[in-house]
Amino acid sequence: MTRNTLRRSLRNILTGMGSIFNLFPAPRPPLTRPKFLDRTDEEALESDWQKVGDDMRTAMKQVDKETDDA
Numbered sequence: 001m002t003r004n005t006l007r008r009s010l011r012n013i014l015t016g017m018g019s020i021f022n023l024f025p026a027p028r029p030p031l032t033r034p035k036f037l038d039r040t041d042e043e044a045l046e047s048d049w050q051k052v053g054d055d056m057r058t059a060m061k062q063v064d065k066e067t068d069d070a
Contacts, residue, residue, distance in 0.1 A: 036044065 039047070
């Protein structure tokens with residue numbers, strides 16, 4: 001074993017031993033549900049395709065502008 005591996009292993013062992021004595025841990029913040037999970041699949045797909053369409057329109061305008069300038 002290399003010296004770094006040995007140190008890491010020792011640190012992990014000591015951390016684990018120390019966690020045994022943590023009888024009253026600090027409360028964890030409640031888990032929050034990501035907002036994107038509040039939509040149905042249909043709504044998510046609609047939103048995704050709307051963004052694709054917006055990107056396509058922006059790209060097409062840019063190409064038109066570049067070809068008009070040339």
